[in-house]
Amino acid sequence: MGSFIYNNQNYTFEQIKTGNWFVKDEYIDQTLAFCQDWLNGKEEFELQTSGSTGTPKKITxxxxQMEVSASATQSFFKIELGSKILVCLNTQMIGGKMMLVRGMNWDADIYLTPPEMNPLQNFDKAQKFDFCAMVPLQVEACLADKDAREKLPNIKILIIGGAPSSADLIDRIIQSEINAYQTYGMTETVSHVALAKIEGIELVYRILPDVSIGTDHENRLWVEAPMAKEKRLQTNDLVQLIDMHSFKWIGRADFTINSGGIKIQAESLEAQLGKYINPIYGDVSFFVIGQRDQKLGEKVVLFVETSSKEEKKAQELLTELKGKLQKYHCPKNIYFLPEFVKTDSGKINRTKTSQICF
Known part of the structure; x- marks a missing residue:
């Protein structure tokens, strides 16, 4: 039988089932309250979607569904019962809750830590984990810290989700020889339905057992999965199907920028920009979006999360991009903000962030 470990306190599943935990703080109370409901057989749970591409909504x-998802992940990775897992995501969101469900269904030793930027800072270098999920910002923070960087390989299987990993992050993961996978999924599919091993810049996603995929006439992915309520879930993700079991993700259809009749995928463009932005501004967050333009219909604009607004740096970046990118792909303006608007799960809310400047 597995257990929960928090601040060097161990709790058996039976203790949590009866509500018998000693530490009392908001994080542990909310986390273990969900686990108590689960262990007592609760059948339905109300969750909120992230809101990164629209208005957040509550779904049941x-x-x-959650059991099927946990079982599919276990089968995909061949994870044994009694494994050690690290839960460092926000446990009020689907990603964190599914880590708890996996741990309980796998009779695992579940190590809990609040969703901090560097979740490995409270563990020593001898601690090993069989499975862990992080968002890209957490992986970046761990790679930036010498001690945490040395601990990352102690995670046998690391899955990264919540947002796409940048080309720069992917490269650093490969150089650090970390066994990591990028996830593809959404709240409606109860976490991921496909995983891509990070072993090259171009990620190839492979679906979980019993999942089926295809595309509509606009090359948007549809998913049929036993962990989803809908028989067929039509997504707004543009993909390139490789075969009936794998695909390459291109970007969100609703992030497509139509500039002068040229369709530009925001995420594909962003993957090219990091190598030009980072030497000037450092390891900062950024995104591109379409802004209404009388002549072009939409023009590409760049948002950079930084307090630095030096005109010289901005001109240096624009000059560099003009020499490297196609005409319509080159940002026409750069907006600088000290902090982007984020969703509860840590994703950048592009719409609300851009509304600050537009």
Whole structure:
């Protein structure tokens, strides 16, 4: 039988089932309250979507959906019962809750830590984990810290989700020889339905057992999965199907920028920009979006999360981009903000962030 470990306190599943935990703080109370409901057989759970591409909404997820998802992940990675897992995501969101469900269903030793930027800072270098999920910002923070960087390889399987990993992050993961996978999924599919091993810049996603995929006439992915309520879930993700079991993700259809009749995928363009932005501004967050333009219909504009607004740096970047990118792909303006608007799960809310400047 597995257990929960928090601040060097161990709790058996039976203790959590009866509500018998000693530490009292908001994080542990909210986290273990969900686990108590799960261990006592609760059948339905109300969750909120992230809101990164639209208005957040509440949806009801069934126990069976979550169990199917946990089982599919276990089968994909061949994870044994009694493994050690690290839960460092926000446990109020689907990603964190599914880590808890996996741990309980796998009879695992579940190490809990609040969703900090560097979740490995409270563990020593001898601590090993069989499985862990992080968002890209957490992986970046760990790679930037010498001690944490040395601990990352102690995670046997690391899955990264919540947002796409940048080309620069992917390269650093490969150089650090970390066994990591990028996830593809959404709240409606109860976490991921496909995973891509990070072993090259171009990621190839492979679906979980019993999942089916295809595309509509606009090359938007549809998913049929036993962990989803809908028989067929039509996504707004543009993909390149490789075969009936794998695909390459291109970007969100609703992030497509139509500039002068040229369709530009925001995420594809962003993957090219990091190598030009980072030497000037450092390891900062950024994104591109379409801004209404009388002549072009939409023009590409760049948002950079930094307090530095030096005109010289901005001109240096624009000059560099003009010499490297196609005409319509080159940002026409750069907006600088000290902090982007984020969703509860840590994703950049592009719409609300851009509204600050537009």
């Amino acid at each position: 997820i069934s126990r069976s």
